[in-house]
Amino acid sequence: MELLYLNEHPLLCFLDKAEIAKLNTIAIGKDFMAHDTIIRVNDRSRDLICIDEGSVSVQVEKIDGSIIEMARLHDGSLIGEMNFIIPTRRTANVVSITEIYATIYPYQRMMELFRDETAIAAKVFAALNVSLASKYWFMVGRLC
Amino acid sequence: MNLFVRRQDNDLFKYLNEAQIRIFDNGMISEVHSAGTVILESTQAPTEILVLQSGELGLYSNDRKQKIGCIFEGEMVFELFYVMPQANIFTLIAEKDSVIMKVPFVDINRFCSMDMEVFVRIHAAINDSLCLKNISLTHRRN
Numbered sequence: 199m200e201l202l203y204l205n206e207h208p209l210l211c212f213l214d215k216a217e218i219a220k221l222n223t224i225a226i227g228k229d230f231m232a233h234d235t236i237i238r239v240n241d242r243s244r245d246l247i248c249i250d251e252g253s254v255s256v257q258v259e260k261i262d263g264s265i266i267e268m269a270r271l272h273d274g275s276l277i278g279e280m281n282f283i284i285p286t287r288r289t290a291n292v293v294s295i296t297e298i299y300a301t302i303y304p305y306q307r308m309m310e311l312f313r314d315e316t317a318i319a320a321k322v323f324a325a326l327n328v329s330l331a332s333k334y335w336f337m338v339g340r341l342c
Numbered sequence: 343m344n345l346f347v348r349r350q351d352n353d354l355f356k357y358l359n360e361a362q363i364r365i366f367d368n369g370m371i372s373e374v375h376s377a378g379t380v381i382l383e384s385t386q387a388p389t390e391i392l393v394l395q396s397g398e399l400g401l402y403s404n405d406r407k408q409k410i411g412c413i414f415e416g417e418m419v420f421e422l423f424y425v426m427p428q429a430n431i432f433t434l435i436a437e438k439d440s441v442i443m444k445v446p447f448v449d450i451n452r453f454c455s456m457d458m459e460v461f462v463r464i465h466a467a468i469n470d471s472l473c474l475k476n477i478s479l480t481h482r483r484n
Contacts, residue, residue: 199454199461280480283473285344289480312345316458319345323465324425330472331426337479338410342403342431 199317201324208276208329209248209303212321221318224307230298237278237292244305246282249275252298257291270295276329283326346466351416353471354393354445357463365460369449375436382434388420390444397440402433411478412437421468424450 201212210218227250230236236247236254249271256269256277268290271277277292282305312319346357355363372395375381382388384404392399392413399413410432413419419434424447454461 199458280473280476283469284477286477309345316462320458320462320465323462323469327425327465327468327472330469330476331422334422334472334476334479335426335428337476338431341408341410341479342405 199320201321206274207248208274209246209322209325211325211328213318217315217318217321220315221303221308221311221322224304224311226302226304228300228302230294230300232294232296234294234298235291236294236298236300237288237290239288239291241288242281242285243278243288244282244285245278246276246303246305246308247278248301248303249273249277250299250301252294252296254298255293255295257293258289259291279326279329283330346463352393352395352443353416354391354418354421354464354467356467356470358460362457362460362463365453365457366445366449369446371444373442373444375440375442377436377438377440379436380433381436381442382420382430382432384430384433387430388423389448390446391418391421391424391450392434393418393443393445395441395443397442398437399440399442400435400437402435404431404433406433406435411475418468418471421471423447425468425472 203211204214205211210221213221239259251273253270253272255267256271257265257267259265281288348356349359350356381399394413394415394417396415399419401410401413401419402408403410423430450464454464
């Protein structure tokens with residue numbers, strides 16, 4: 199199987215229309231108001247979330263209770279992929295800056311789909327690798 | 343990810359069975375490096391994923407002032423460049439006497455294109471490795 203970029207979506211970029219339609223059967227669209235918490239630190243949820251419209255702030259809380267903004271992410275960004283791959287806990291709060299429309303891909307439903315749909319699983323994992331590699335590259339760039 | 347069960351100590355092949363690993367046999371090369379040896383300079387572009395069979399490797403910034411991370415037995419390095427080809431900024435040094443196994447990107451692509459199960463399991467293994475590396479950076483204290 200050859201990987202071809204078929205669109206610019208961070209999770210669906212290698213999927214064709216039929217595969218996207220299958221994955222979308224388990225996806226949940228959700229609106230958030232500005233200042234809503236989309237991901238809360240210490241949560242155990244392993245769902246993947248794609249920000250389709252709007253902007254979010256990725257925040258961590260210091261020991262003294264003050265909040266540091268680590269990054270701002272905008273539409274087309276994928277969040278939650280680290281806990282999707284390795285189950286630990288959410289390590290940051292993700293708070294909406296504007297009104298948000300997000301697509302949530304529930305972990306358990308994805309695993310059930312992937313057991314029957316190897317090609318979709320393969321292409322989603324490849325897309326996740328691109329996202330993880332980009333984040334690693336960004337963080338290393340700040341260190342070097 | 344909980345889709346596959348680990349079967350091997352080698353992180354790149356962790357989700358493959360013996361028969362699936364055997365297809366890689368012809369392309370893989372093992373190399374021995376003494377402690378202190380520079381295995382790859384930042385001016386050289388990686389063309390293989392390296393899996394450490396024994397010893398310890400250190401990944402440094404191109405000026406070697408900043409240590410980015412350590413590679414321990416069974417772990418892989420340069421999967422980043424397999425996923426996202428770009429200019430190298432790392433220097434890889436053997437911290438201890440080390441044996442590495444080189445798995446060329448072209449072989450990974452060839453075997454992944456031949457067998458969907460190999461493809462999905464290799465990419466799941468790389469998911470794990472990149473995720474752990476990101477966690478090691480997000481949890482870094484200095």
